[in-house]
Amino acid sequence: MNNKVSFNNWLTDLNAEQPFVIAGPCSAETPEQVLEIAHAIKGNVSVFRAGIWKPRTRPGGFEGVGAIGLKWLQQVKKETGMLLAIEVATAEHVRLALEYDIDVLWIGARTTVNPFAVQEIADALQNTHKVVLIKNPVNPDLSLWIGGVERLQNAGIKKLGLVHRGFSTYEKTNYRNVPEWQIAIDIKEKFPHIPLICDPSHITGNRNKVEEVAQQALDLHFDGLMIETHTHPDEAWSDAAQQVTPEQLLDIMGRLQIRDVNQTDHEFNIKLQTYRERIDKLDTSMLKILGERMLIVDEIGHIKREQNALVLQIERWREVLNKMKTEGSQFKLGEDFVTSLYKAIHQESIDRQDKIINKK
Numbered sequence: 216m217n218n219k220v221s222f223n224n225w226l227t228d229l230n231a232e233q234p235f236v237i238a239g240p241c242s243a244e245t246p247e248q249v250l251e252i253a254h255a256i257k258g259n260v261s262v263f264r265a266g267i268w269k270p271r272t273r274p275g276g277f278e279g280v281g282a283i284g285l286k287w288l289q290q291v292k293k294e295t296g297m298l299l300a301i302e303v304a305t306a307e308h309v310r311l312a313l314e315y316d317i318d319v320l321w322i323g324a325r326t327t328v329n330p331f332a333v334q335e336i337a338d339a340l341q342n343t344h345k346v347v348l349i350k351n352p353v354n355p356d357l358s359l360w361i362g363g364v365e366r367l368q369n370a371g372i373k374k375l376g377l378v379h380r381g382f383s384t385y386e387k388t389n390y391r392n393v394p395e396w397q398i399a400i401d402i403k404e405k406f407p408h409i410p411l412i413c414d415p416s417h418i419t420g421n422r423n424k425v426e427e428v429a430q431q432a433l434d435l436h437f438d439g440l441m442i443e444t445h446t447h448p449d450e451a452w453s454d455a456a457q458q459v460t461p462e463q464l465l466d467i468m469g470r471l472q473i474r475d476v477n478q479t480d481h482e483f484n485i486k487l488q489t490y491r492e493r494i495d496k497l498d499t500s501m502l503k504i505l506g507e508r509m510l511i512v513d514e515i516g517h518i519k520r521e522q523n524a525l526v527l528q529i530e531r532w533r534e535v536l537n538k539m540k541t542e543g544s545q546f547k548l549g550e551d552f553v554t555s556l557y558k559a560i561h562q563e564s565i566d567r568q569d570k571i572i573n574k575k
Contacts, residue, residue, distance in 0.1 A: 391420025
């Protein structure tokens with residue numbers, strides 16, 4: 216990474232001389248393991264992370280070493296001087312984290328989805344001076360994420376941060392958790408002064424894709440990264456496939472680029488404005504065409520009402536979607552994009568016809 220991330224709020228308090236990166240193993244496994252990793256990345260990483268308690272989808276898996284791991288992290292701080300970060304999911308976790316002087320506490324995606332749990336944590340952290348990060352909920356629900364931030368703000372917590380780790384989906388994709396970048400952009404607009412950090416490890420689930428997603432995040436003006444790192448990742452007790460070695464981490468950091476935020480080149484800005492004006496005209500044309508399309512959808516709705524026909528004609532929907540995916544490829548439009556676009560159009564069509572048929 217050739218330039219320094221622009222810091223704000225609590226990031227400034229860290230006095231980091233390197234780009235802001237939180238790194239460390241998915242799980243603390245042994246005292247030797249955490250110390251080995253910490254010494255391998257010290258001086259290049261702002262905060263050392265390690266999972267102490269690991270919420271698992273199904274019982275029987277490794278759920279973390281528990282409170283004993285906090286003693287190991289204290290030794291990490293003593294030997295390396297690094298700040299420490301762990302996930303907390305209950306008030307008891309918070310109590311122990313504060314007792315062992317953990318510097319950064321984050322609320323995980325499985326916890327953010329539960330307002331009662333977030334409130335319990337917020338109450339336990341009332342007026343804390345620690346840094347508190349909140350990951351997006353497992354499902355793509357912007358309101359839940361915003362609500363979590365507001366609960367922490369109401370508890371008097373000043374040093375807040377957002378962590379984008381992607382969203383679960385039942386559909387098979389190239390990601391472990393789909394980025395849905397627009398949701399991250401939306402919450403950044405809602406809270407522009409709260410640092411936004413990307414967790415490419417959980418988005419990708421694949422160490423070979425971490426760098427690509429990390430660069431995407433920086434290009435979208437994220438303030439930092441959280442990357443899972445392990446000296447022997449294939450032997451890790453949890454999330455082995457997505458962890459990089461310390462050497463790989465340093466290589467990634469060295470290649471990442473931070474783009475200029477403000478461009479002052481006059482010729483560049485003129486060219487950009489010209490293209491933007493063309494896009495604006497095309498956007499207006501697209502909306503006009505979509506409006507005309509929906510008028511036809513309404514007419515079909517009236518015909519269906521007269522014939523007492525179903526709103527959803529599944530064969531027709533499949534025909535349209537397959538046709539548009541094929542035609543979209545001819546215009547170099549990705550299949551996922553075309554599918555998402557036409558699902559939105561189809562949902563709007565269903566809603567309009569439902570109102571017509573049922574006289575809403």
